[in-house]
Amino acid sequence: MSNSHKKQQLKEGTEDEIFASCSFASLGLHQTLCDQLRERLAFETPTQVQAKAIPVILSGRHVLVNAATGTGKTIAYLAPIIHNLQKYDPRIQRSDGTFALVLVPTRELCMQVYEILQKLLHRFHWIVPGYIMGGENRSKEKGRLRKGISILVATPGRLLDHLKNTASFLYTNLRWLIFDEADRILELGYGKEIEEILDILGSRQSKPAGNANSIARISTFQRQNMLLSATLNESVNHLAKISLENPLKIGLDEKKLRLNSPPENFGPVGSNTHDEAEHSGRALGSSDGDYNLPPQLVQRYIKVPCGSRLAVLLSVLKILFEREATQKVVVFFSTCDAVDFHYSVASEFKWQPSSQSETGSSLLFLRSKTFRLHGNMKHDERRTTFQAFKTVKSALLLSTDVAARGLDFPKVRYIIQYDSPGEASEYVHRVGRTARLGQRGDSLLFLQPGETDYLQDLVKHGVSLTEYPLVKSLDSFLLYGLKHHGKRIVSAEMHPWVTSLQKALESFVSTEPRIKQLAKDAFVSWIRAYTAHRGELKRIFMVKKLHLGHVAKSFALKEQPSLVGKSFHKLVTKRKRAQMQMQKQKRPSKKRKLASKTSTAG
């Protein structure tokens, strides 16, 4: 979509908040680069964050950039690097190795940044872009590194692997090091790898002893490092401290990042050593303070009892896709198994509510094209899905948090967080897949009645949501040719539409052994993910409060799976113990004494 077309879609008043009133050339960028921005990407005017960051980055300062999702942070760092690289005289060559390194948390983001680079470098053919990431063929990557990559985009695990094992990887000319989605890289548990990378590259500000060899291999070029995210907070404090020299903070206030506080380490991050994780970094302490969200984003929550979650999700999706012929929706789940199960239901479940029979219809309930994306998928399938959802006009994407950060799927209109995100920062990034660059967007957060305290947690970060009129929406459906006005129906679970749909779903799952197995697997991993909430959130998302029969219903299982693997058994035992503990605490003191004696004896 052209810049001017995009601008037409902006709400009145929003444009000034998004775009600056200057040109790319006036920021100091080379004319050919400005032409590329216009011709290849259709960008005529810089966004506000680009107008602020580009001159500072051109001046050589280290920066920390914090700006709302979808405001153009990628170009803010890529354009100045390209500007500087094209100036080198004599021209840089492949044999000079890598000059700029962009670190990103996921493979999809790696591809996305690489594709933007390809477009921007079209007329600077001597500057070579490249990428290395988990899942790709290592020896092919080695070959590309040997030939030389001027601007390299990488995921941390694979980068470290090549830094240690690919002798021909030349980085002595490295001048720029960028951490895009810096907080997420740390949340995924890459703290140690990042320190190691900084040491090998000689990019640590306070260089530890013992790395003299690696540092000696680096030339004395001026280094410039950058950290960027829509949710930079104190989780990146340590990284900022060890990697940035006198940084300029763009879009950040001191409250959010206390660079003068005593040094910490990377804190209680996960110990994940894979290239990505499915979950948000639930172990991180969240920072109080407002996050920047796109002002035009309409944020709502929906309160649904556990047993009706699936029926309500499908109903909301049906409403969305029937209301607008072309519609792009992303639904976030907490686990890969949940994505797989819901993907099968969304693409195979047939039900015609006008027919009296439960299953006797041949019409798909959801007619949208459906995609899925998660970390357990084959690498190629993941790549194809990512590209396909980018270009498709109307579709539903079911995903884990691999799609939560940085991905720029054009024209996504609706984000549904079916499983709650955990940290407020993850909420911000998930909803940030819509309402990008001033465009319209809606988000919907599913909560069970006992989880609504989560809304208070979001309020602490300046995020407030209004309630979605669920019963009214359900009333709009025709059931057996009739409208059911739920005047006296106060709860969604009692709504005739929901009860009929639930019955049909249960019957569908029970007659399809493959889907039943997916449902059981999803049930187990969903509970496991629910127990993974940490800190304050554990108080809101309490596994012991869950009614497992209702959880089973949310996977269209008529009964709770009896025994599915050892880990599930352990979980049930743990829950029983916790429940017994709670009961003991409720008993009068005499009995409690007796109970405690018995349990000690046991």
Ligand SMILES: Nc1ncnc2c1ncn2[C@@H]1O[C@H](COP(=O)(O)OP(=O)(O)OP(=O)(O)O)[C@@H](O)[C@H]1O
């Ligand atoms: N100057 C510009 N004019 C028009 N469109 C732009 C401009 N700069 C960026 N865009 C477009 O805006 C969208 C958002 O850009 P980008 O992905 O860089 O945002 P971001 O701030 O990095 O978002 P996130 O925090 O989600 O990663 C993209 O579709 C990009 O092509």
